[in-house]
Amino acid sequence: MTTDIAEAVEYSIAEDAKLERIIFHIVSPNLETPMILMEVETPEDYSKFFIDRLKETLKGTTYIFRNDSWVNNQIKDALQSPHAFVDTSERLAQKFQELFKSDKRLIPGALMLLQIKNGAKTYGAIVKYDDMSVISYTTKPLKNGKTKPILNQFLNNFVQDKKAIQKSVLFDIKCPQQSIICTDRSGSKGDITEKLKDYLEADRLFTTTLLTERLIAALEETARANPELLPPEIKKKIKGKIKQAVKDIVEFDPENPDQVLTAAFGDAHKEEKIRKSFTASLKKKKISNEKFAISKDAIKQSPRRVRQTNEGVKVIYKNDDINKNIFFSEDGGKKVIKIVTDHYVLDDDTDE
Incomplete structure (x- = not known):
């Protein structure tokens, strides 16, 4: 097997x-x-x-x-x-x-x-x-009303x-x-x-790479289950935040998860619902008792990033595209996205 x-x-x-x-x-x-x-x-x-x-x-x-x-x-x-x-x-x-x-x-x-x-x-x-050497004691009452301690040392115990x-x-x-x-x-x-x-x-049973991947998945699952508890600034970049949180710890101990939870969720890590959700997710992934060193190989940065505007416009891009094909800037407090391309490869209706 x-x-x-x-x-x-x-x-x-x-x-x-x-x-x-x-x-x-x-x-x-x-x-x-x-x-x-x-x-x-x-x-x-x-x-x-x-x-x-x-x-x-x-x-x-x-x-x-x-x-x-x-x-x-x-x-x-x-x-x-x-x-x-x-x-x-x-x-x-x-x-x-x-x-x-x-x-x-x-x-x-x-x-x-x-x-x-x-x-x-x-x-x-x-x-x-x-x-382990231990010392046991008993007590003996004396005629003068005082109590005498009697010590005994044991090795085989x-x-x-x-x-x-x-x-x-x-x-x-x-x-x-x-x-x-x-x-x-x-x-x-x-x-x-x-x-x-x-x-x-x-x-x-589990390699450190698999354990690290399951830890990341458990954190992402916890975030999806509790979106109302996460601050907006964390929620909008949660995947990257979680990967960085896991990358920054040397090892994970399920009995002491505060470091990674704080790094991933900020003050929201104090919420009992988040902690219970995380514990349940670890158990479901069969790593609730697994203490392990973090595998850097398991923390892969996605080749693509996504930004979505308040109006629902979603832009998916690669870091190499920034300031080459796509430009992000601000104008009077407004976010501006400018895309430069030779032609459209898709220009159709969508059911999304």
Whole structure:
């Protein structure tokens, strides 16, 4: 399946989603092979904790497994029998352990394989959880009426801090060959690292060129849906304004869209209707969670421009025509358009 025809799976995790299975193994640069652990016997006891962590993954980037991806094949094998789930987790941990040989940024932690029941769907997740040192405390009342704090330091732990999740991959268990959602704290501009891409044998679903084109289309769609909210000086040159707004940002983050919205729509970006319309358009174009670098190649300036008078006269021209075949000027506050040509190629009635 190629990325230009692949479909993005709609991912969501409901409040009543349940953690059905979880197993994890210890991976570390200090180990030759992973420390293999048994499956957690009562995953339901920790359901809310891990479900809440996985909801952060929903904000990740859409990828797709390559043909014959080893990890994808392992995921399919995990469905064959209850025991295959355990075997698969061990093989995934072994392959991940090999990354420590070439990626010095990795720190010790746990590689998890989880299975989540979400309504009629079943999701799977691969999560690299970093070890983080935390200090817990309890209190002890003393006879003199004072309360004594008792501190304990723990290294092997799973904490709520989303930064503890170094890498995560969420997939629909019934169709992992379609798009998957990935996060990688070591990545940049929404991308995961090359090491993780090689581990998964996966590529980003949408190219930066396509993402940029869809962002421009979403902004134009938002403008068309809310013409009454746009100032006249912006509305009359909206296409050019939008392209310039996108060109001026280095990357787009759907969680922080103010810069591009302000540049495109001016003060109108504060209007709740415009913001909701833009969010809906991003979702419709399946890029509502996509953080990406802007592709300059996608911002093509049209070879032709158009000016339309208040009376409905429309002039379409190329920049090269200005002051050669067409002249724009002002006379006493009036706009003057002068066109010089050898002959008319069209002089007919029109239904427009």
